[in-house]
Amino acid sequence: MSSGRGPRRRRRPEEAERAILAAARAFLTERPFREMTIDGVMVRTGLSRPAFYAYFRDRYDLVTRLLEGIGGVLFAVDRRWLIGASDGLEEAREALAAALRGVSETFASYGPVLRAIADAASQDPQVEEVYRRGLIERLVGAVAARISRDVRAGLSPDDLDPEQTARALVLMTERYLLDAFGAPSSRSSEDERAVVAGALEKIWLRTLYGP
Amino acid sequence: MSSGRGPRRRRRPEEAERAILAAARAFLTERPFREMTIDGVMVRTGLSRPAFYAYFRDRYDLVTRLLEGIGGVLFAVDRRWLIGASDGLEEAREALAAALRGVSETFASYGPVLRAIADAASQDPQVEEVYRRGLIERLVGAVAARISRDVRAGLSPDDLDPEQTARALVLMTERYLLDAFGAPSSRSSEDERAVVAGALEKIWLRTLYGP
DNA sequence: GTGTCTACTGACATGATGTCAATAAAGACG
């Protein structure tokens, strides 16, 4: 055994931070968040464990930073349906289906990281705040707004409670996609993604726009 | 402060075990699982921390035992719809609605404990096994079977993938109800439960049996 | 070559966990 910790090397702070984030991502594609120890991440960077604390407060802070960027993508792929006008039924159906395919792709790409965030959210109040309030609730709000518009426009049945329906559908999508793509070290095939996105599509479409 | 730990008292093993389970339940109605430390539970029983290990392996074993019984209830309230024959549409709709109301009631009663199990499942492989494989997956299987029957009977559209649809709907129900009733120290009103069960009903019914 | 700045680390303190040998209640038996 000779990979002690290597000779002391000095990096730019920003470079070290990126190295830690990359090491964490790599770790999470192999093993679940519950096994992610700070030392386990730092050995992959060649830095010592205490160096971690120069860049992050704790491992919850670390996964929070991993979420940056991904959150934006999740909104971006839904954008067309979320902000679209309630013009026609066909257009709405098509935009929603595209949004769900986009979200599925995103989960397929970032699954293990998103899974880690979701796991961390149940263990740390700060992560819970960022993930639930800052991501899930914002999605719920946006979806609820779109549902409200569709109900008013007569595209969707008026016995729907927009807020509650939005919350149920968003939570379903989150958990179901984490279930499908969140496991570490599991790559997903083209078909798998199609099947998964298809199942979500049917439920969303039937609920909001009928058969 | 004089409630040191009290004079040494001896209980029947079974009695002590019940006391620990009760203390854990009490704890979880006040504070989340992430704050549940073994000592924090044991002070409520008047026993010392090491005594805990005579009855449970660790806190994950403890929450697993809290799940016993509740799991059965979750199947019992669904029973009529789950095992029912695919006779008529109205009967199916009514049975499904009743099942969802029953599940909502159960979550309203045992919310904090179920939330604790769900949280623990992301932190411990054993709990994950019991909760996901032993409860969620079994529900998914039963629901998928019912959906298959309904599709064959022509009650539900045949473009549904029974397995995937069942998984998405069950996960939705789980997370949405945990969201509504899982928070410690939050009692739920009659209306709240009605609103919540109503939102779920609409989604399940529209998806499986149309408008 | 000398000095300054600061990235980095070794060593320490803390807090929760799980174990074990030793202790002392409670009931059995005389």
Next chain:
DNA sequence: CGTCTTTATTGACATCATGTCAGTAGACAC
């Protein structure tokens, strides 16, 4: 009642991840 046996219970210990901090040693400036 006294004594014995059983075993529920505990104090003390070992472990492990965490977070902190004073001190060390790269890198760049001059």
